[in-house]
Amino acid sequence: MHTLTFKLSLIATALISSSSAFAEKTIAERIVVSGSRFEQKLEDVTGSVTVITGEDIDRQLAVDLQGMFKYDPSISTTGSGGQGQTLTVRGVGGNRVVFIKDGRRTNDGYAGGSGYLVGRGYFDVAGIKQVEVAKGAASSLYGSDALGGIVVITTKDPSDYLNSGSSFAEFGLGYQGDSEQVAVDFSAAKQLTDNFAASVVLSHREGEEVQNYSETLPGYDTESTALLMKLQQRIDDKRTLKYTLDLFKQDTTQVITPKVQETDDTDSNYAFAIDYNSALKTTWYDRFQGHASFSRYEQKSQQISDATNYTDFNDYRFEQAILGLRAVFNKEISTQQHQHGLVYGADIDLYDTTRPRFKTRLLADGSTDFENQKQKAFPGADTTLVGLFVQDNITFINSNWSLVAGLRYDYYTLAAKSDALYADTQLNDIDESALSPKLGAIYQVNNNLSFYGQYGRGFKIPPHDQAYQSHGVEPFYQILANADLNPEKSDSFELGMRYSNDDVNFSLSVFHASYKDFIETATVGSEPTFIPGVNKTFYQYQNISETGIRGIEMNFAAHLTDSLLLETSIAYADGENKETDQPLTSISPLNGALLLSQEFNDFVFTGAWRVAKSQSDVPVDMNGQKTTQGQGYGVLDLYASVELQQWRVNIGLSNVFDKHYVLYELIAGQSQDADFSQYSQPGRNFAAHISYQF
Structure with a gap:
């Protein structure tokens, strides 16, 4: 990092600076549901939770997961500009982090090629009330996939819009310079009768790919539409019903060479849900939440691939339907x-x-060699997850101690669908169970200071694509199915402290997690082929890895004056594969963020500085040579907002000094001599959003 750039970034950050609402929410107590599946204060959770509010999303002009977690150094993202996205939390990501949106599980991510063909980011940010990321194992409450953490997405109900009146409407226009995205969104809510209220959120976006620094990536066009409708019914003072319709569709078109190399992707999902909430006290519970939902996710990829003597037209799909039922009681x-x-x-x-x-x-010559020929990947699968859980938050009277003890039992089955294409493949059913305990404690020194500790067990069932994947390219390689996979398991420990008063909020946490039976690709054999000197290699997903990850995180926020707010966060993690003694490529380098916000009447200015050092602890390649360490960087972003009566305007300037930088997470494990230009991040770009409430 050049000294001049460092000094300019620091000076600008000190001079520039989210709304007073942002400042108040940062210091004030926050309410979360990820710790117990019922609302509780964040300070009562025995573990680290990142909370992103709707106000944060607006202020940071975020349009996807990458924008939401831009300033959380413990969370990294993949994918942008209409691509499928995943989150990595403390070095663990992909399907090892479960996503819950409005009480229902979202789709799996499917790994293929160089990334996720189907990601977890197929939803719109318009209408989001809060996003919580609970770090570390959370299977004691949420079951499979909560190996490395959970992401709980909550959208606004009609009552959130109608807290100050009987009707609400807001219209907004947005622009994102890094993807040339133009967005239109509309939100409305109405108290229909004394017992019924409704809300609707409609969003439409059109944009392009997010380019690298030199703008040399192949281009594509993307367009998405999202609709979220809710109807709240008040049965009486103690009971409510809520009906939700959630739709999302995205089209992405890429034409490298017309009729030679083209791709047209359509990603869509829809969900219906009914939620019942009761505060009628009975012998068995004081509150009850019932939930039923049906979701369907589809990815359709139409591809044209031209070769010397033929042209292939590929129709590749991923389809997943999820029926979810929930019953949660509180006493x-x-x-x-x-x-x-x-x-x-x-x-x-x-x-x-x-x-x-x-x-x-x-x-x-124009003739058809074959038409709609079925291609191997993995057969469909039916998965059943059944879980029973209990957690007790125990407060000791006349004591500074409180405990949290939880246990969950999960039973799951995985059965491959019958398909003649896989008649010669061994596809046994998987039928297993798992126990996930949790134990935590909080010691409250006084009203401001507390210490906590937590142990949690996580697990993840063997995914269908890895257990049943069976395909290859003759005569070069073959992937063999493996229905004998064990579930992945984790044991997570965390110690931390929290301090807060009206002006200061400070937290420090130290964590260690061990992961066993990680499912990874292994070479299991080879045989000669008819091509001289060429062997056919056989691969199979196997439980081969034992992994350990440890680290430390710090967050600090303080009102320096009534109108000046300082926030900073730092994260460091270290992890290695215990079998190979090699560092993990999923670990981010030491990095952090510093935000300074200054309010001037109705105007608010924010300077946000993101920094990261190069990763010195890297694995070696097959020749024993160290892979790339990447480079450290410091990037300054500026934001401004104003609220004037019904108008609200947010603008942002990212990468103010037009710095060339590459995220280590995107190039980890590659050769030091590789060309990383395709992974470089966008240069200076502008974003804005303007809305009018009426």
């Missing part, structure tokens, strides 16, 4: 010595997954 029990906050319930999730792939080949 408060008081004795002379203890107060218990009991949470218990059951989850049922039924997955129906298919991966149809078809190919049509036209020869150079």
